[in-house]
Amino acid sequence: MKVGVLALQGAFKLHAEALERLGVEALEVRSVEDFNSSEALIIPGGESTTMSFLLESSGIFESLQERSIAGMPILGTCAGMILLSSKIADGRSDQKPLNLIDIEVRRNGYGRQINSFESDLFIEGFESSFRGVFIRAPLVEDVSEKVEVIAELNGRPVMCRQDSTIVTSFHPELADDDRIHAEFLEMASNS
Amino acid sequence: MEELNHDTGTRLVKRGLAEMLKGGVIMDVVDAEQAKIAEDAGATAVMALERVPADIRRDGGVARMSDPEMIEDIKKSVTVPVMAKARIGHFAEAQVLQSIGVDYIDESEVLTPADEAHHIDKWKFEAPFVCGATNLGEALRRISEGACLIRSKGEAGTGNIVEAVRHLRSIFGDIGRISQADSAELFDWAKRLQAPLPLVQEVSETGELPVPLFCAGGIATPADASLVMQLGAQAVFVGSGIFKSEDPAPRARAIVEATTNYLDPSILAKVSRKLGEPMTGIEMDSIETRLAERGW
Numbered sequence: 156m157k158v159g160v161l162a163l164q165g166a167f168k169l170h171a172e173a174l175e176r177l178g179v180e181a182l183e184v185r186s187v188e189d190f191n192s193s194e195a196l197i198i199p200g201g202e203s204t205t206m207s208f209l210l211e212s213s214g215i216f217e218s219l220q221e222r223s224i225a226g227m228p229i230l231g232t233c234a235g236m237i238l239l240s241s242k243i244a245d246g247r248s249d250q251k252p253l254n255l256i257d258i259e260v261r262r263n264g265y266g267r268q269i270n271s272f273e274s275d276l277f278i279e280g281f282e283s284s285f286r287g288v289f290i291r292a293p294l295v296e297d298v299s300e301k302v303e304v305i306a307e308l309n310g311r312p313v314m315c316r317q318d319s320t321i322v323t324s325f326h327p328e329l330a331d332d333d334r335i336h337a338e339f340l341e342m343a344s345n346s
Numbered sequence: 347m348e349e350l351n352h353d354t355g356t357r358l359v360k361r362g363l364a365e366m367l368k369g370g371v372i373m374d375v376v377d378a379e380q381a382k383i384a385e386d387a388g389a390t391a392v393m394a395l396e397r398v399p400a401d402i403r404r405d406g407g408v409a410r411m412s413d414p415e416m417i418e419d420i421k422k423s424v425t426v427p428v429m430a431k432a433r434i435g436h437f438a439e440a441q442v443l444q445s446i447g448v449d450y451i452d453e454s455e456v457l458t459p460a461d462e463a464h465h466i467d468k469w470k471f472e473a474p475f476v477c478g479a480t481n482l483g484e485a486l487r488r489i490s491e492g493a494c495l496i497r498s499k500g501e502a503g504t505g506n507i508v509e510a511v512r513h514l515r516s517i518f519g520d521i522g523r524i525s526q527a528d529s530a531e532l533f534d535w536a537k538r539l540q541a542p543l544p545l546v547q548e549v550s551e552t553g554e555l556p557v558p559l560f561c562a563g564g565i566a567t568p569a570d571a572s573l574v575m576q577l578g579a580q581a582v583f584v585g586s587g588i589f590k591s592e593d594p595a596p597r598a599r600a601i602v603e604a605t606t607n608y609l610d611p612s613i614l615a616k617v618s619r620k621l622g623e624p625m626t627g628i629e630m631d632s633i634e635t636r637l638a639e640r641g642w
Contacts, residue, residue: 162369164605165368200365202391204385204388205388205390247425268450269444271362271363272359274351275350275351289359290366291449
């Protein structure tokens with residue numbers, strides 16, 4: 156299976172390295188052609204405003220919306236979560252969410268860099284805790300009943316799934332722990 | 347309640363933000379209006395300062411940390427991270443910047459150094475630091491003092507890429523040579539680079555710097571951004587190059603596109619059209635103060 160990692164900006168290399176450790180070919184996606192050769196996609200952390208603008212100028216935005224509605228497996232971390240959400244608070248007024256998971260997020264909802272943190276998370280189906288690294292992370296303010304909450308922190312969802320889309324407000328690619336990537340690949344190979 | 351081991355200001359958290367800035371463009375801005383233009387153009391972060399390096403160079407005098415009020419104005423006007431500069435060794439300025447919630451502190455040679463022997467002990471801060479370097483030894487010394495991100499210094503405010511290229515080639519050249527060296531040679535490398543042995547050993551083992559490496563100093567065109575990214579920089583800082591050009595907004599946007607698509611000359615050709623005049627630029631032989639020589 157060829158898994159694309161959106162490489163317009165952000166921590167895409169770390170995701171690609173995680174995929175390669177799990178024995179999967181990672182493809183850096185910068186154009187519609189790259190995207191069309193990917194069977195699943197990871198949208199990494201980075202600046203969501205920058206990525207929004209590059210998604211449109213590269214033409215990937217529309218193809219992404221079409222294919223994900225058709226069931227393409229997608230993992231979005233941090234900025235990826237913001238882009239995939241259905242509603243963005245404190246974003247830029249022209250920032251268009253992809254609307255692929257029915258959650259409302261607040262950009263930098265956990266605060267600025269000085270409030271960025273690490274914390275142990277208890278993720279459904281994992282035998283031991285997972286170290287969540289939250290960098291200027293988005294806060295999930297609301298989820299619809301279509302969305303399954305997989306992990307919470309202080310009563311707020313930090314990892315959610317709807318159909319074949321998984322999002323995290325933290326950075327599994329920074330954690331030196333590939334369990335979330337493995338889970339995503341398993342979902343992708345079953346779909 | 348279960349113990350969650352909640353920690354702020356850790357190495358991973360500080361380094362993490364640098365990871366998120368990769369592949370992007372950090373732009374120097376002097377007010378909220380410029381900050382908005384930068385964000386609209388797709389900047390991943392802005393560097394708030396009172397004068398861009400080209401003006402610091404022209405005006406002369408002592409260049410200091412910016413007015414906190416001006417930094418706060420910029421923080422309020424954009425959603426992307428805001429960086430600000432402290433003078434080399436001026437830990438009190440850095441404390442002020444941390445207290446107003448600046449996302450990254452640049453201990454910068456663009457400002458007039460405050461201490462001729464010591465850089466800031468950056469381990470004492472929860473806010474992450476970026477520092478400039480002209481060679482590998484300097485980069486590793488800054489990392490040993492707690493910097494989580496290194497930028498090649500280049501020569502700020504000149505619009506001339508030649509120094510940035512020299513610094514990147516020097517850093518990557520030495521990294522290449524160290525990765526080939528045997529374990530006995532690493533002791534000599536540490537001595538020659540005046541860098542801590544464990545960091546030299548780490549570079550030898552991994553073949554890369556222990557923290558991300560961005561490029562700064564002299565980037566004025568989309569092709570400049572592509573050049574330094576191809577040489578190995580992981581993101582770019584653009585100072586005077588945007589707001590000292592004829593038409594800042596389209597140039598800023600073009601440099602963002604070029605930094606993402608640095609390997610695709612056809613996209614570079616497309617985005618480089620009709621951008622108006624770049625900043626004028628200065629030849630190295632004609633400058634009096636070499637900012638890159640500040641710091642050690």
